[in-house]
Amino acid sequence: MKRAMLVLEDGTTIYGRGFGAVGETYGELVFNTSMTGYVESLTDPSYTGQILMSTYPLVGNYGVCNEDYESDSIKASGFVVKELCKTPSNWRSQMDLDTFMEQNGVPGIEGVDTRELTKRIREHGTLKCRIAVYGNEEPDIDSLIQRTIAQPGISECEVVDRVSTRTYKRVYDGQGPEIVVIDCGIKNSIIEQLKARNAGVLLVPFNSTSGEILNAGPDAVLISNGPGDPSTLKHTIATARELVGRVPLFGICLGHQIISLALGAKTYKLKFGHRGANHPVIDCETGRVFITSQNHGFAVDKDSLEGTGLEITMLNPNDWTVEGIRHRELNIHSIQFHPEAGPGPHDTHNLFDNMMTIINRSVSR
Known part of the structure; x- marks a missing residue:
């Protein structure tokens, strides 16, 4: 033994x-x-x-x-x-x-x-x-x-560097919109959700430049989940800032925090984090409550969102931390929880449908 x-x-x-x-x-x-x-x-x-x-x-x-x-x-x-x-x-x-x-x-x-x-x-x-x-x-x-x-x-710790792809990696040739994913440690379940909606998926390293990403011709950019303190990812934050207004921008978990930092908000370390498959989230527009899967130790400071152009779309009723944001004028949307729910409830799978609708509208203009 x-x-x-x-x-x-x-x-x-x-x-x-x-x-x-x-x-x-x-x-x-x-x-x-x-x-x-x-x-x-x-x-x-x-x-x-x-x-x-x-x-x-x-x-x-x-x-x-x-x-x-x-x-x-x-x-x-x-x-x-x-x-x-x-x-x-x-x-x-x-x-x-x-x-x-x-x-x-x-x-x-x-x-x-x-x-x-x-x-x-x-x-x-x-x-x-x-x-x-x-x-x-x-x-x-x-x-x-x-x-x-x-x-x-x-x-x-430089933890994102351990899990991000080292090279540009084509993972799916879909017939739908082309999505470039800034890979900070993406989960397979997120990729599967994008593939199920026939999106083309290209993974790029977390330290890619905005020029390199735009040269790939994306219809949208998604910043993935990943480990660690978002404020340490200076290069990724700068890239996200340079992409603002040039391409529809989405974020999940760590990506949500990176987008917030790129637009001038702040993040902070939670006392013990949110990790589990039963976290409630309130949609601020409809009042509907979703049960979500979460895994994060940092959060966006909601008081720091003032003046960034971002508004809160979802909140956690357990501690009123920010669970979702969008830009008032630009195609920028992000969520703190995991809509792919691997593992967890399927309450928020529709957010991938919403993302595809936003991208398709942008492409058709």
Whole structure:
């Protein structure tokens, strides 16, 4: 049996059973409240630089299926669970979670009181942490604590560079509008939603220039989701600013924050973030409430939107954070949550239809 320790930056040390790869990993400890979707979450590029903790107590019971991957591999730095199921039962399962983690070289720890840890994060905010999975020889605890304290925070890590495409990548030749996606760590589910609407999809690196993007002849530009602090992406923000008014511009999650920053708004770090598949969002025009999938640790400061030309279209009734914006005059629209909902409810799939309608109107002019 593998042994494991979870060390927090405040000096807390928690012992448990290890699974996945043997070794050490570090990151920002965050929790996700979804009851299912651990494969999608682990492979979501937005979790790069973070150690994921599931609040649902039993994880792994339906195994792992590669059709559920949101990228080519696990992107979370580690996984913390209450109880790991090692005998999954599902007709789609191709392997158990322990094997999946080991093949990807990612350590995990089980036997942890995830309820108590979640309550601590809700009270104190996200914490830097480190997981050590080992055999008989226990690591030096004091050294682990010191390295955890010294490790960089999420705002000090260049995480988007790890998950963005390195080259221009044609992923679909649709017969509809041509959409250039600035890839900050896009999920496969978003690409599938665009393909389902017959859009042409070209992925470009996060540090592409506006000139390079416009030379590709897009009918619209979408800035994708991704990990980390949006304010550190100076190049992407500048590119977005230069695209304003020249092509319809859309953003999802991190892309929503980048667009806001490009137009002069500000962002800030949430205490413990929004991560789960049951977050309510209010449409400010209709009053309708949608249940959404979310995964973000930063938000747009709604007071900073004044004078930017942007207006709020959606809000989160839990804490009244900004969930959607649009420009009063230009074709600029963005949302903080994940309309593709992988995993999660399908309440907001229609937003992709709305995006295509806006693009088609612009093309027909």
